[in-house]
Amino acid sequence: EPEVTQTPSHQVTQMGQEVILRCVPISNHLYFYWYRQILGQKVEFLVSFYNNEISEKSEIFDDQFSVERPDGSNFTLKIRSTKLEDSAMYFCASRAGTGGRKLFFGSGTQLSVL
Amino acid sequence: SQELEQSPQSLIVQEGKNLTINCTSSKTLYGLYWYKQKYGEGLIFLMMLQKGGEEKSHEKITAKLDEKKQQSSLHITASQPSHAGIYLCGADSRGNEKLTFGTGTRLTIIP
Known part of the structure; x- marks a missing residue:
């Protein structure tokens, strides 16, 4: 069964450093998402991406964040200058063009900012 | 913005027993999705409900969307x-x- 793949599973970084989280969505999907979950809190929407551009973003997704689909298969989330409060599990998700908002999630990248 | 409140927050149930988890929305629901998350893992899609009164089942799990579409x-x-x-x-x-x-509702099953 097709699945969303995320790498790395764990990422430790120093505050102020740049990180790139990588995702390979399901191949025929058209919509791509990043969510995050701070320990003990809700799963929060960050950004959605469709047709090579951001379709929606949350207040969390400020200028320090960017997304890219560089080669038609990978979907990346970059955090330019990490902060302690960026520590969270980051989930990538994708969906097909039909079927409502039925999202398929990856297993997540646990980001720890020290 | 839309808020979703789940109850209970946690549930401990003996194996073999039935249980119910509720989800109440602050606004009308146009699409309601149930997911399951294991600790440290991603979210696994269970069911999608879009019509008031709709009910879906998969194996031993049944989900309903009430007529007024807020729960x-x-x-x-x-x-x-x-x-x-x-x-x-x-x-x-x-x-x-x-x-x-x-x-979220954390479900624990006791043997």
């Missing part, structure tokens, strides 16, 4: 250890791409 329930019959995890409801709203998730 959904997830019912598990004859619970098993494999049902343990965190259950999340998610909702979309018209014109938006995002899913908003509820607070």
Whole structure:
């Protein structure tokens, strides 16, 4: 069964450093998402991406964040200058063009900012 | 913005017993999605409900969306250890791409 793949599973970084989280969505999907979950809190929407551009973003997704689909298969989330409060599990998700908002999630990248 | 409140927050159930988890929305639900999350893992899609009064079942799990479309329930019959995890409801709203998730219900099954 097709699945969303995320790498790395764990990422430790120093505050102020740049990180790139990588995702390979399901191949025929058209919509791509990043969510995050701070320990003990809700799963929060960050950004959605469709047709090579951001379709929606949350207040969390400020200028320090960017997304890219560089080669038609990978979907990346970059955090330019990490902060302690960026520590969270980051989930990538994708969906097909039909079927409502039925999202398929990856297993997540646990980001720890020290 | 839409808020989803789940109850109970946690549930401990003896294996074989039935249980119900509720999800209440602050706004009308246009699409309601149930997911399951195991600790440290991603979210696994369970069911999607879009019409008031709709009910769907998969194996021993049944989900309903009430007629007024502001509440959904997830019912598990004859619970098993494999049902343990965190259950999340998610909702979309018209014109938006995002899913908003509820607070989650942590289910523990005791043998």
